[in-house]
Amino acid sequence: MKALAWLRTSTGRALVPLAVVIVIGCLFHQNGAFFEWSTHRAMLREISVLGILACGMTLVIVTGGIDLSVGSVMAVAAVLVSLMTMPLGWGGLSAAALVLVAGTALGLASGALIARFRVQPFIVTLAMMVFARGLAKLLSGGKKVTNYVTLPDGSSSTVDLPALFRAIDSKVLGDHVSVVTLIFAGCALLTWVVLARLTAGRYLYAVGGSYEAARLSGVPVGRTVLLAYALSGAFAAVAGICQAAQETHGDPETGAGYELDAIAMVVLGGTSLSGGRGGVGLTLVGALTLGMLQKILSLNAFSTEARLMLTGGILVFAVLFQRPWQSRQ
Amino acid sequence: MLLELAHVSKAFGPTRALSDVSFDVRPGEVHVVAGGNGAGKSTLIKILSGAITDYRGELRIGGRPVRFHDPHAAVRAGVATLHQELSLVPALSVLDNLLLGERRGLVSAWRGSRRIDECRALLRRVGLSIDPTRAVETLGLSERQLVEIARALGHAASVLVLDEPTSSLAEPEAERLFARIAELRSQGKGVVFISHRLDEIFRVADRITVLRDGQVVFSGPASELNDASLVEKMAGRALDEADVPRPRESARVTLSVSKLGVRPGLADLSFELGEGEILGVAGLQDSGSSDLLRALCGAAPHRGDVTLAGQPLSAASPRAALARGVCFLARDRSESVFPARPITENVTLSSLGRLFPLGVLAVGRERALTASATEPMALVAPSLAAPAGALSGGNQQKVALARCLLAEPKLLLLDDPTRGIDVAAKADVHRLVRQAASRGTSVLVASSDFDELLTVCDRILVLFRGEQRAVLGREEFDRARLLALAMGAEAA
Numbered sequence: 001m002k003a004l005a006w007l008r009t010s011t012g013r014a015l016v017p018l019a020v021v022i023v024i025g026c027l028f029h030q031n032g033a034f035f036e037w038s039t040h041r042a043m044l045r046e047i048s049v050l051g052i053l054a055c056g057m058t059l060v061i062v063t064g065g066i067d068l069s070v071g072s073v074m075a076v077a078a079v080l081v082s083l084m085t086m087p088l089g090w091g092g093l094s095a096a097a098l099v100l101v102a103g104t105a106l107g108l109a110s111g112a113l114i115a116r117f118r119v120q121p122f123i124v125t126l127a128m129m130v131f132a133r134g135l136a137k138l139l140s141g142g143k144k145v146t147n148y149v150t151l152p153d154g155s156s157s158t159v160d161l162p163a164l165f166r167a168i169d170s171k172v173l174g175d176h177v178s179v180v181t182l183i184f185a186g187c188a189l190l191t192w193v194v195l196a197r198l199t200a201g202r203y204l205y206a207v208g209g210s211y212e213a214a215r216l217s218g219v220p221v222g223r224t225v226l227l228a229y230a231l232s233g234a235f236a237a238v239a240g241i242c243q244a245a246q247e248t249h250g251d252p253e254t255g256a257g258y259e260l261d262a263i264a265m266v267v268l269g270g271t272s273l274s275g276g277r278g279g280v281g282l283t284l285v286g287a288l289t290l291g292m293l294q295k296i297l298s299l300n301a302f303s304t305e306a307r308l309m310l311t312g313g314i315l316v317f318a319v320l321f322q323r324p325w326q327s328r329q
Numbered sequence: 330m331l332l333e334l335a336h337v338s339k340a341f342g343p344t345r346a347l348s349d350v351s352f353d354v355r356p357g358e359v360h361v362v363a364g365g366n367g368a369g370k371s372t373l374i375k376i377l378s379g380a381i382t383d384y385r386g387e388l389r390i391g392g393r394p395v396r397f398h399d400p401h402a403a404v405r406a407g408v409a410t411l412h413q414e415l416s417l418v419p420a421l422s423v424l425d426n427l428l429l430g431e432r433r434g435l436v437s438a439w440r441g442s443r444r445i446d447e448c449r450a451l452l453r454r455v456g457l458s459i460d461p462t463r464a465v466e467t468l469g470l471s472e473r474q475l476v477e478i479a480r481a482l483g484h485a486a487s488v489l490v491l492d493e494p495t496s497s498l499a500e501p502e503a504e505r506l507f508a509r510i511a512e513l514r515s516q517g518k519g520v521v522f523i524s525h526r527l528d529e530i531f532r533v534a535d536r537i538t539v540l541r542d543g544q545v546v547f548s549g550p551a552s553e554l555n556d557a558s559l560v561e562k563m564a565g566r567a568l569d570e571a572d573v574p575r576p577r578e579s580a581r582v583t584l585s586v587s588k589l590g591v592r593p594g595l596a597d598l599s600f601e602l603g604e605g606e607i608l609g610v611a612g613l614q615d616s617g618s619s620d621l622l623r624a625l626c627g628a629a630p631h632r633g634d635v636t637l638a639g640q641p642l643s644a645a646s647p648r649a650a651l652a653r654g655v656c657f658l659a660r661d662r663s664e665s666v667f668p669a670r671p672i673t674e675n676v677t678l679s680s681l682g683r684l685f686p687l688g689v690l691a692v693g694r695e696r697a698l699t700a701s702a703t704e705p706m707a708l709v710a711p712s713l714a715a716p717a718g719a720l721s722g723g724n725q726q727k728v729a730l731a732r733c734l735l736a737e738p739k740l741l742l743l744d745d746p747t748r749g750i751d752v753a754a755k756a757d758v759h760r761l762v763r764q765a766a767s768r769g770t771s772v773l774v775a776s777s778d779f780d781e782l783l784t785v786c787d788r789i790l791v792l793f794r795g796e797q798r799a800v801l802g803r804e805e806f807d808r809a810r811l812l813a814l815a816m817g818a819e820a821a
Contacts, residue, residue, distance in 0.1 A: 209668070
């Protein structure tokens with residue numbers, strides 16, 4: 001039993017489903033396609049936007065909360081950055097900065113309602129999800145914001161895609177890594193620093209572990225909750241910019257349902273929805289497991305329907321496996 | 330023999346929680362199980378109540394071997410357990426709670442109101458004359474306990490297991506409970522009583538079984554033991570309440586309170602607390618001692634004038650109070666300990682701002698600080714990285730106290746700091762509080778255990794229903810007088 005002691009750690013339990021998925025991949029490799037780096041590069045690219053959302057979601061879930069608004073906030077960001085760079089012709093960096101501010105502001109609004117009025121995060125962020133979706137449609141006029149723009153004289157023409165979009169949607173390091181994957185890695189690193197190396201991280205865990213104990217211990221509970229949702233909003237903005245760059249337009253309908261995938265990644269890693277434990281490393285493992293699984297299913301030409309059903313089943317299996325073993329004794 | 334455990338062992342991984350424990354309960358007796366934290370008492374209770382089902386050895390009810398597969402099986406077999414955390418549903422009425430344990434089909438009609446007289450009779454058996462339609466959350470703690478006993482009797486329990494039933498009761502309420510226990514005994518029920526408190530152990534016990542490290546170290550009539558020998562058996566060593574030299578009388582006043590009021594209940598409190606002084610707050614359940622401490626640490630709104638070291642203290646939050654050097658240790662461990670977080674994080678949480686002003690942690694330094702802060706605590710823990718929730722109650726309390734002490738407070742507010750912890754851990758906590766005081770920290774300690782206050786404090790403030798009744802100096806300390814004042818007698 002001693003050799004299996006690592007299985008009792010949360011990291012160990014998160015790694016087992018990933019290992020199982022990899023073994024399945026090796027068995028059903030589709031004439032070696034699973035062993036090609038390009039397969040995994042594509043997989044990493046596909047999970048990057050969701051993974052960025054999952055980073056923010058991890059911060060929120062650690063406090064015992066939930067953020068259902070990230071998919072909609074992401075759509076606001078995608079529409080905003082497209083509007084500013086293409087029809088309005090702003091520079092990529094100033095547009096990105098403003099979009100980050102907007103995402104953070106939406107997160108702050110949710111956080112303020114939760115921290116100040118102690119409304120349940122589920123309700124507040126559900127409302128924000130609906131509100132932000134409406135905002136995205138309002139800003140875009142209900143249509144995709146593309147590089148086919150109407151000029152002031154009434155004529156229409158196609159403008160170049162902004163450099164920001166082209167930069168994000170490219171590959172680097174000898175075409176081995178997508179830029180979005182690097183952005184995801186950067187977000188994960190930032191989240192790790194916040195959770196593991198900053199006082200703020202301790203406060204996030206403390207608030208999630210026991211709100212009242214944290215308050216009585218002198219933790220600035222209100223500001224801590226605000227920080228979690230503000231960062232989640234900021235990460236959603238980053239995800240929205242990446243999404244717009246990859247789709248080459250700002251779609252007000254984008255990101256619908258992404259909040260659930262992000263939550264699935266966090267939970268699959270073993271971070272508890274009740275708060276106070278977990279971390280971004282686990283989320284990374286969860287994101288890889290989910291991405292790898294999707295890739296294997298699509299390599300083996302499963303239909304979309306079958307893929308959805310299998311993913312649901314495997315999610316349940318993985319989460320059951322991750323429950324502390326103590327309770328089964 | 331109502332109930333018998335024969336050669337029962339239970340291990341959790343490498344830890345042996347119980348080894349070869351035999352134990353029995355006869356009709357019409359109170360059998361006390363005593364032992365320090367981690368001695369195996371909780372495991373024993375869990376086996377008796379059907380919460381642990383995979384153990385070695387045999388459990389016999391009325392001579393017949395049984396094995397409970399779930400807690401409900403234990404109840405049906407006539408073994409009712411009252412846990413420290415009561416298992417009533419707060420939002421439901423007393424009536425519904427009394428009927429809740431009956432196993433019935435999910436679709437059968439709920440005819441609670443037709444059985445109101447039956448419930449009234451049940452409540453009368455435990456000396457309660459409350460309206461059965463009242464919601465449980467409107468009842469006091471001791472009343473809730475009695476409701477739970479009534480429910481057990483309603484299920485025709487022959488053995489009642491009481492897990493530290495007095496840990497959250499004040500003296501007169503505990504007296505009421507003891508009277509009920511005596512009645513149950515005279516009705517031929519068997520009572521298993523788990524407790525840390527020496528005085529009550531000898532009040533109720535017919536027989537005593539002492540556990541230490543999962544083994545029975547003594548089992549026999551209560552008359553064979555006295556305070557000292559019982560403590561020695563529980564701790565495995567003789568204890569001395571180490572006498573730390575008392576700080577010299579300091580003229581400097583740390584805290585001055587005048588006309589303090591807290592809604593509801595507390596009115597017109599005025600007292601002073603000197604530097605390095607330990608002031609006890611004695612009071613029964615509804616005395617408002619918790620409200621007083623919570624008001625001072627900024628967790629509850631209050632009026633009146635409070636000055637700390639000469640400056641007005643009007644802390645709007647515990648965070649603001651902490652910035653002024655006021656630290657609060659809550660009565661309930663769910664409000665003071667973060668079970669999922671490592672010991673290190675638990676200890677440093679209140680000092681992070683002071684230790685790392687830039688907000689960036691130095692993990693190595695943090696670990697070293699925790700090690701030095703817990704070093705005088707005699708902490709029993711696998712490592713400082715272990716989650717606090719893995720420790721026994723007494724050790725969790727030490728971790729919470731370490732957090733307060735590491736913050737180097739001017740004023741330390743302790744709400745029942747030794748509630749539910751064993752004698753050895755209690756002595757350690759007393760020693761640490763005295764040491765902190767001798768370094769100049771002023772301490773305000775509320776406790777439901779008056780012996781503790783008489784041992785530790787320099788002066789004692791007595792509260793009765795939110796009113797300040799007296800402040801006793803050390804030369805006026807007298808247990809009977811203290812109790813009388815706390816129960817409402819006018820100060821002479």
